[in-house]
Amino acid sequence: MIVHHVLFRLKRPTHDEARTEFADALRRFGADAPFAVGPATVQESLMLRGESPRTADVLLTVTFHRPEDFASYLASAAHDALLRETLEPMCEGWWSVQAQA
Numbered sequence: 001m002i003v004h005h006v007l008f009r010l011k012r013p014t015h016d017e018a019r020t021e022f023a024d025a026l027r028r029f030g031a032d033a034p035f036a037v038g039p040a041t042v043q044e045s046l047m048l049r050g051e052s053p054r055t056a057d058v059l060l061t062v063t064f065h066r067p068e069d070f071a072s073y074l075a076s077a078a079h080d081a082l083l084r085e086t087l088e089p090m091c092e093g094w095w096s097v098q099a100q101a
Contacts, residue, residue, distance in 0.1 A: 001037070002064045004073075007056035008087070008094045014057065018043055018090070024085045031073065032040050035069040036062045036074040043047035056095075063101065 010018055010028075023044045030040025040062040045055065064070045073079055087094060 002067055002070050003099050003101045004060075004062045004064065004070060004096060006094055006096040007061045008058045008060070009055070009092045009094045010057045010090055019057050020047065022086070022090050025082075026058065026060050027046070029063065029078065029082050029086075033062050033073065034078050035064060035073040037065055038063065 008022070010022060025044050026040070026042045030036075030042055033040045040060055043059045043061075045057050045059075046057070062073070064073065
């Protein structure tokens, strides 16, 4: 199993409504993420430590059976649309890590 974790930082200034709107877009995408094992999980930061340049706003986690499935996910039309329509317009940046489960 391959687990794909992505931390997203929204463009600043941001507010709770923007974070929720972004997380909801990820949830819609993740409900049927291409080539994934089940739905993705999306978690919003509680922002307990306040604003920091090292703070991410949202975490996405998607699981795949094989590395080939992850590669197909990255190349999918749905992932490309997510990049163009949601991530690029709303995010300052994002960082991913893939790990074995």
